[in-house]
Amino acid sequence: MEAAGDLAGAVGRGVSSSADAGPGSFRQAILDATADPSIGTILFQSGHGSIHLLTPVTWSGAQSLVVRGAGTRLDGSGLGGRRVGLRRRRRW
Numbered sequence: 778m779e780a781a782g783d784l785a786g787a788v789g790r791g792v793s794s795s796a797d798a799g800p801g802s803f804r805q806a807i808l809d810a811t812a813d814p815s816i817g818t819i820l821f822q823s824g825h826g827s828i829h830l831l832t833p834v835t836w837s838g839a840q841s842l843v844v845r846g847a848g849t850r851l852d853g854s855g856l857g858g859r860r861v862g863l864r865r866r867r868r869w
Contacts, residue, residue: 789818792849795825797832803851804834811838818843825849830856 790809794801803819810816817840827850836842 792821814840821847821849823847827852
């Protein structure tokens with residue numbers, strides 16, 4: 778996945794795909810941010826509309842994370858009655 782640039786001193790990840798998973802996806806950006814504490818932002822390219830999440834997306838990184846959506850909607854309606862599509866797992 779390409780770096781999206783530097784925002785307030787933190788490395789960013791770009792979301793270039795409206796797929797649920799795979800290269801350029803929001804899910805991959807979250808996985809990358811969980812694994813790399815230097816990633817502090819996720820930036821969506823404009824024009825995605827909705828991203829349909831098939832399973833919850835869990836982020837457990839130690840750093841603060843900013844998500845800039847550029848009008849993108851995360852749609853968790855396919856999560857089988859779950860209301861939250863993005864979860865923050867705390868590290869102790």
